[in-house]
Amino acid sequence: MKPGTLHIAGLGPGHESWITPEVTAALAQATDLVGYAPYLARLAPYPGQRLHASDNRVELDRARHALELAAQGHRVVVVSGGDPGIFAMAAAVFEAIETGNAEWRGLDITVCPGISAMQAAAARLGAPLGHDFCAISLSANLKPFPLVIKRLKAAAAADFVIALYNPASKARPDDIHEAFAALRAVKAGNTAVIFARAIGRPDEAVHITTLADADPARADMSTLVLIGSSETRLIARPGLAPFVYTPRGAGGL
């Protein structure tokens, strides 16, 4: 049997112009596309390709299914939003490999990076990630929420820019409010805060505010929240939205 392949491919935040040629090529040669249904729905499959759509929150099952298909000799692409390596499908696939069938370790596996939500948001705003930053997932599905709060406080105290992924949870609607309370206990009220929603999609929206004025409830499942460092600033523009950027230099401690 001809050995199969597995690509774990990032579609980016939603716009076709942000999909790399590597990902496009991987999709073109695939026999099987595996992914969360809304990501598969973005694609125009080639004739004969089999689509394996799954629900959210079943990443590990999805990963195992993709690995089984590859082990059977198929050319499989696991379709991920954003960058598969950043709060997306790649870690689930490697977790499945570590805990699964030993032969999966010998498969031909390629991770194809993509544009992650924080990069898309930063590009729309200016250069808010222009200096040291952290990326933190607020999701407490897989880690204790106190660890999220500990990391937020550490990032705030060390004056990192913070990109907050998965800020909204229907199951835990209070978490984002607790997160903002933790940030407000450390950072100045005039710190820049941005809610970047669905960047790269038709309904994209950006809301620029301050930590003091921010309403955490504004964050939904499609929102990436950026919290500036003490150096992050706005450049006013007559008749246009301001630019937001973080200078390359930093003075204070």
Place this chain on the structure above:
Amino acid sequence: MKPGTLHIAGLGPGHESWITPEVTAALAQATDLVGYAPYLARLAPYPGQRLHASDNRVELDRARHALELAAQGHRVVVVSGGDPGIFAMAAAVFEAIETGNAEWRGLDITVCPGISAMQAAAARLGAPLGHDFCAISLSANLKPFPLVIKRLKAAAAADFVIALYNPASKARPDDIHEAFAALRAVKAGNTAVIFARAIGRPDEAVHITTLADADPARADMSTLVLIGSSETRLIARPGLAPFVYTPRGAGGL
């Protein structure tokens, strides 16, 4: 005069298959390409395009030159490595705008994100950025080195994965050793450490080791250093390099 445009475009780490269609389109319509000489040398310019190559460490001058050209009506692309918003040219351009000619604020400016070095390195390894992480530039050209150390210690104490950009400096060769000493004071000796050099280029190389065994002098100007969290682990593969990944879940505090 027809108004000019300015695109700040990320070429990614080096391989053409990681350049987004947005960047390719921006390059195709440009009259003027501005950038650090080695990045411009990667391109095949279209007939009639003017190339404005500059040296390293003159980012602000380069940014001002690009803005002047755009203000004169040219279609300018500032060419950046990686993602221009992550330790690259975008912040320099917005710094130039903030401190420069007021009319620059009205220019038509687009940041085109790209694949950053940490994403390329992560893709080659598996999924080391699969959980909360920080990106820190070790360069002390523009910030006090004690701030770098403070951020490293905070990131280590809160158990982030750490992506270390610009780890080597000819002017300050001791900095990387001080950085590793700070990490070793906080993190376990068996923490995974990866030196990822020139990923996506013909001379790409990956070295996987531990914090105890790592030789900081291995990092050169083309190296991205990844330092794992306490959860980052290796998946052994017979006859192949191990996968490196950080699970989506985390237990400890």
